[in-house]
Amino acid sequence: MNPVKWTRTVAGVAVGAGALWLGTAPAAVADESPGAAHLLLNGAFDNRPGELIDIDVRGLRERGGVTVTSPVFRRPVQLTPHRHGGHRHHARPAIAMDVDPGTYPLTVHAGGRVVAEDRVEVRAPRPAVFRVSAPDDVLRPGERLGLSFDDLCPGARGETFTAASPAFRSKVRLTHDPRGPHWNNPRMFTALVALPLDVKDGTYKVTLTGPDGRRVQERPLVVRAARPGDRDYVGRARGPAFFTATGRPDAARTHGHKVAAGGSVNVLWRDASPDPGEEERLTATSPAFEAPVPLRRDDSKAADGAPPRYVGPARVRTGLESGRYPVTVISHHGRVKRTGHLLVTGATGPHAGPTGPGPGRALPLAGAAGAALAAAGAVAVLLRRRRRAAAGARQ
Incomplete structure (x- = not known):
């Protein structure tokens, strides 16, 4: 359900040193390493047509446009300066739906020069698929399960889908979350639903319908309450x-x-x-x-x-x-x-802490009184010793 997307970082090619020192400064100057840009690609591997690639270029002092070109894109991609500054430029373009499987170059341009290069891998598209948890899962009453519909295919339409089942209390709406774990797939629709606590054991049908109400796909769902002998019947409380x-x-x-x-x-x-x-x-x-x-x-x-x-x-x-x-x-x-x-x-007085006295807390009244009595006793003993010493001296 969640394809792994790796981030790859490459150092850009050096900008000509002569241009740096002869008064004709290039439109892009590396910030950390003179004459170099740092390119980060999140989604450089194992992409399908239509998936997004996160492009982040760092270290450029922009004095002109920063663009990215690649055969996987329909046109050059203009990068946007990061709103918080820091010499960063960013874009998240989609791979064209008609790109054939293969490995393609990706080039970053700034100030009329090539400042970084990398490669993007593309694999073949696949049919739309609706998933209800994982295959062969047995769900317990009250358990949460995930629903997902991936229809990243040419011509796919619709922004929301609905799942219904006799095991659910109501219909469930699947939507795309651009900030979620499937940000790279704009056609991934997901939802979480909790089974009712009183749902009976059985195999239920989960039906996915499109925005127009048409049936898209169906999946089975097996529900069974924990029984004696099951590892989770009484847990380990x-x-x-x-x-x-x-x-x-x-x-x-x-x-x-x-x-x-x-x-x-x-x-x-x-x-x-x-x-x-x-x-x-x-x-x-x-x-x-x-x-x-x-x-x-x-x-x-x-x-x-x-x-x-x-x-x-x-x-x-x-x-x-x-x-x-x-x-x-x-x-x-x-x-x-x-x-x-x-x-x-019982509470010992207004100075008692919520769980009794502890480090840094005032002594309870009873404790303070006991300390005072102990001090008075020590003084009395000292006076008695002095009187005995004086009587001995007179003798």
């Missing part, structure tokens, strides 16, 4: 665990974490295979919380090989009695229920 409002998830504890009434605590949940769509519905509930806590995925753990984790901040109710309070997370459509316990302590 762990938690809930708890860590301080300013702490790290790695320090989370399932039991024994303390928090003051009226304070805050983070709830952590791990699951290697949550049910599709569950990531938007995971919550932690507790009689100690002011409200149920939505648990959102922590993307910072996305690439370290650990099971996905979900975090949410909870506010503990004020006025709670000290004690041990349950915190519960239910997942996998009720098949998994886990309960951890949070130790709530």
Whole structure:
């Protein structure tokens, strides 16, 4: 669905040194390397007719037009100076639809000179294709699937397409996103759709229709809920665990974490295979919380090989009695229920932080009173020692 497009960078050919120093400066002068331009082609390989090529020329001090010529384009392409300056020129032209497969030269001109050269590869066109996820995929209720229609063919028309299926709640509109991953294909139309949570097991037909309502293509879609024995039936759930409002998830504890009434605590949940769509519905509930806590995925753990984790901040109710309070997370459509316990302590005064005293926080009143008593005791001991020393001297 997403063809890989590589970026190739080449240094341009040198501009004549004599022209640089004899008072007849050329219309283009390299900025970084004297007399050279830097050409970047994103889409230089494996193109089809009709696809776009991103051309970026850097390092030219423009004193005239910068153009690109190639047999793959119908006419010379005028590059536009970058709006933020920086001696950059840019264009994104399309390969002509009637270009035969092969490798073609591409040349950058500035000030009447050739300042950079490269080559562009073109392959044969292919028939239009409608895709629903990947072949042989089995989708779960609630799972998101991608729809794409690629009709980069001569004579193709239409700016939007529609997909319908008994597995969908409503029709789905496919559109082209020029800023998306398929920017190079102006005839790639895509959409994302979430299956309903209550969709039944079965094989469904997905029908694509054009702007005029005509049927374009159809694809099958297999839906099956997780069953006992499936790897994702109950996932690998762990938690809930708890860590301080300013702490790290790695320090989370399932039991024994303390928090003051009226304070805050983070709830952590791990699951290697949550049910599709569950990531938007995971919550932690507790009689100690002011409200149920939505648990959102922590993307910072996305690439370290650990099971996905979900975090949410909870506010503990004020006025709670000290004690041990349950915190519960239910997942996998009720098949998994886990309960951890949070130790709530009574608030110790107006200087208590949201999770109790810590570095840089004022001592609680009780702690300050204890420090004062300890200081008074030390003074009393010192006075007693002095009195004993004076009595010994008189004897």
